Amino acid sequence: MASLPRVVAAASSTAVRLFAYIFLRWIPGHPFVGIILTSLVVYFSSLWFVLQDQGASNERDRRKQKNTAKRPLKSDGEEPGDSVLKTLLTGLPSKRSPLWTCITALINIGVTLLALDFLLRSIVTWPSTDAAFSRIGYVSPTTANLLFREPDTAQLPVIVSYQQFEPTSEKWIQEGTVYRIDNSTDFTTSLTLRNLKPSTHYRYSLSNNKTGTFVTAPRPGSPEANRLSFVTSSCLKPNFPYNIMSHPLRVPGIESMTEALGKLPALLKPAFMLFLGDFIYIDVPFRFGSSIDHYRSEYRRIYSSPSWTFSSKYGPAIDLPWIHTLDDHEIENDWSRGNKTAPYPAAADPFIHYHVSANPPVPVKPFAHPDDVTYFSFVNGPASFFMLDTRTYRSEPTKENSTILGSAQLQSLLTYLARPEPAGVRWKIISSSVPFTKNWHIGTSDTWGGFLNERQIVFEAIWQAEREQGVRIVLLSGDRHEFAATRFPDPELTLSSDKLQPNTAGLGVHEFSVGPLSMFYLPIRTYYQTDDDDVSVKYAPDGNSKFGLIDIADDFEEAEPNASSPAPVRSSVLTYSLYVDGEVVWKYRLSVPHEYDPPGRTRSGKSWILHPGRVIEDKLVAEGWGAVFETALGTAETLGKALIQKGTKLYYEVIEKIARGREA
CATH class of the missing domain: 1.20.81 (Receptor-associated Protein)
Structure with a gap:
């Protein structure tokens, strides 16, 4: 022995x-x-x-x-x-x-x-105190937000110029001169390039030898405004999975995405990255401090990554404009204690300087002072966007009056949903750092699943907008290090049970939740449908790098595919392509017919009903016994926690009854 x-x-x-x-x-x-x-x-x-x-x-x-x-x-x-x-x-x-x-x-x-x-x-x-970089954030038809960091005072003043990206172009236009940058903003500053032409390719140049390119958004109402491509993801951590031979700040997901996007035709070249939170992981693997400088240093390290210089036929990765939302790991895991409690103020400082300063404008009606707003709204081509902040204003979840948005942001969102969009805008796209669906059964309270009352208010406004405005609303989210597509059918559709089965395409407001761009994924399956409210469409948990490519363009869709003689209808078509480790593995299509007469009726006199979504490509392996076993593990963990909670509650109830009996 x-x-x-x-x-x-x-x-x-x-x-x-x-x-x-x-x-x-x-x-x-x-x-x-x-x-x-x-x-x-x-x-x-x-x-x-x-x-x-x-x-x-x-x-x-x-x-x-x-x-x-x-x-x-x-x-x-x-x-x-x-x-x-x-x-x-x-x-x-x-x-x-x-x-x-x-x-x-x-x-x-x-x-x-x-x-x-x-x-x-x-x-x-890599303390990165000397990190210097430049990048483009939000781009409109006539402007572009430029952010740069320059800690070397010998480079001041920094002169900012731009010109059209043409081989014969020699004229540089000086936008401005930055005379002072100091530690109050961690040596970052932002400015707006103005008087640009819509749908035009530009290059910019700084006197400190930083340069880049970008393309302006299309002019509303122009033929170019019928099309938009962009990418979305969340969550990145340098050098993970770990590779001893790799640069410690290398982000493999950025490189694989850049390579994949470089293979796309020019028509599908994305206009921007909609990044939905966890740009840094202050507490993973270990939190070394909670001061402003600790948070700033994490941003500096990410922007010092050599992966930003990784290039494809469309240029280096840093040339893709990024716009950002905030999530928990930029503050603290599962943060829900508002914007006054530490460490939020320290965490917000670099987020504002590095990201908010180059982000889109705040909504027309933010219902709060613009300086205190970290949610955004903009229009690009056929789509209108509302970027939610689901961290700054949230309260503790699963309470009767829990809020994930806060009163001002909720009112601003409801106003946005009720507002008709200008001609040519067929889509309202709402982004959230955490998923709307409650189909994830681990950590549900950290998602909209912990704020179901407020979710219902938002969903009712969304369904009403789709019924009355002739637009289609799509939800985008991240956070979970997995991919899932979910649809939320309008109760007024009164769909039959066969159209509400798990893993089916169909009608309803669709959510596409994707991540990580470069981080770990969980091998235990935790996403599954439990009722008819949240109908699962597709679940793809595997892959260290995942992102979605959204392409919106005019095309012809069959109005009634099951009819004996389906008639093609000119529509605005959204195609969602899921990329896993650099390869397309799944595609899904939604559409909005152009023929529409408000309020709520088409020219044919039929009730206004959007076409069902449909899968157009699926390379993912069908789920087998392994997936069933992993799902069972996730279910067992969920049930175990529920049993422990119920057992604890029952124990205290019995103790309380015994105590009352003794008092009597």
């Missing part, structure tokens, strides 16, 4: 290797570093006792051999089956070979050093 020190040594060695693998390749959770370091200490402590026992055993063997002429006996300290393979796999010492004992101990030291390298190398070797 193995001695206790040997059991402890084998168990702690296994823990070091297992949790290091999980930390570096699966999920970089902050508890794992402590577990790995503790396990390593326990391993060497137990190894010392094992070696001591072996030394004592060897001494007993020598005494026996000295007092007997018999063949040497097998040492009590050498376990049956002692071998090189056993030593390497378990971490246990080998009496036969001290060399392999040293090697297996070095393996444990090595994997621990890898974990520490992932945790510390970027912070120690």
